[in-house]
Each structure stands twice: as C-alpha cells, then as structure tokens.
Amino acid sequence: MKMLEEAGLPNGVINFLPGSGGKVGDPVLSNPNLAGFHFTGSTETFQHIWKSIGNNINNYKTYPRIVGETGGKDFCIAHESVDIEELSTAMIRGAFEFQGQKCSAMSRAYIPTNIWEQLKKVYLSEMETIKVGSPRDFSNFVNAVIDKNAFDSITNYIEFAKMLHQQILFLEVTMMIEGVFY
Structure with missing residues (x-):
C-alpha cells in the first residue's frame, strides 16, 4: 500500500x-x-x-x-520414472510452504504403487528434518497459521482422518504458544 x-x-x-x-x-x-x-x-x-x-x-x-x-484441492501426479528425491521435496514444499495456507497448496498426490514405498521412506526422512516454530526464527520451515480458526480447522481435519481410520504418515504435535498457533 x-x-x-x-x-x-x-x-x-x-x-x-x-x-x-x-x-x-x-x-x-x-x-x-x-x-x-x-x-x-x-x-x-x-x-x-x-x-x-x-x-x-x-x-x-x-x-x-x-x-x-x-482455493482448490491442488494435486500432484507422479510417473514411475520420476526422481524420487525431487518428487519428495516438491510434495513437501507444495503442501507445507506458507503453512499450506495458499490457494495452490498441494493436498493430494497420486503416486504409482510401484514407487510408493521408496517415496514414503524418502518423504518421511525429509519430513523429520523440517523445523516448526516461531515465524521470528527464519530457520523454521513451518510457522504459525494465520489465526485460531485456521488452527482449529486443521486440527479438525486431522481428527476427521483419524475417525475414518486413515493412515497418517507424519504428524507434528500441534501447539499453541502465547496466542500463536502451530
């Protein structure tokens, strides 16, 4: 402005x-x-x-x-010839950059079954390295979501997936610190 x-x-x-x-x-x-x-x-x-x-x-x-x-339900379609490490990085960035709070955030991935286990191993390994925390610390990849409503919405989606007995591959413990929602 x-x-x-x-x-x-x-x-x-x-x-x-x-x-x-x-x-x-x-x-x-x-x-x-x-x-x-x-x-x-x-x-x-x-x-x-x-x-x-x-x-x-x-x-x-x-x-x-x-x-x-x-917003939409943006997705990723992978071919079996894909570079697994590049795909994993693209999926993480597509889903979690800006805390997934962008209209182009990836929320679905279609992965050939013959590469899934290899991709899952690389993906989970990369997810383990992601830092979550204060937006004041620029070394953190995932920061606070915009407000409590967004935090509650995300939490409700996780609970809904659990209720449907969906497999959750990676779940960072969510937290609220001093009115900041992670």
Whole structure:
C-alpha cells in the first residue's frame, strides 16, 4: 500500500482490509461506493460475495468489478520414472510452504504403487528434518497459521482422518504458544 501511495495513488482508492468476512466483508459489500472487490479464499465465501454484490447491484453508484481467487484441492501426479528425491521435496514444499495456507497448496498426490514405498521412506526422512516454530526464527520451515480458526480447522481435519481410520504418515504435535498457533 505504501508503494501505491508513493506512486501517487490517492488514499482510499484501494484499500487492504484483512479480517473475517462478517467484520470486514459485509460492511464493504453493502457500501454504495464499492467499485471493485478482489478476493482470495474459499469458493463458498466467494459465492457469498458474488451473491451479495448481485443482491445490492441497484444500491451501488457503479458496477463493481469482481475478482475471485478461490482455493482448490491442488494435486500432484507422479510417473514411475520420476526422481524420487525431487518428487519428495516438491510434495513437501507444495503442501507445507506458507503453512499450506495458499490457494495452490498441494493436498493430494497420486503416486504409482510401484514407487510408493521408496517415496514414503524418502518423504518421511525429509519430513523429520523440517523445523516448526516461531515465524521470528527464519530457520523454521513451518510457522504459525494465520489465526485460531485456521488452527482449529486443521486440527479438525486431522481428527476427521483419524475417525475414518486413515493412515497418517507424519504428524507434528500441534501447539499453541502465547496466542500463536502451530
């Protein structure tokens, strides 16, 4: 935002409003001055935004421009000729960079059965070396997630997998320290 201001963009033309949808999104979507909305998040939330803008279209001074970057279930497909170590590294980075909190985070992998055991061995070995901890320590690969809701959501997915008796290959103990969620 500072760069935009330094480039001469008047204050208030573009606003960055991080926060929960109810606190931030709903008041913005009902404002008659809304000219555009750029959203990154879940498909369900973007559909709510789209519907809200449509329902308020007669209240706006102009037609808002809407851009949505919604999350997906990104995946990795491996061929049996793949370099196992490169695949393992790519899977770890794809799934865990930015704590998996990016819309392009890998959440599924399709691996040929004839390379699975070898890949699993390399993957688990690499996972053992990953440091988890404070975002203030740049040697940590996985840091805190954005907030308690994200932490709870991740924890619930883990519990759901356990309830379905799914095999969990690697599970770092999750923790909450001084309001920071790992």
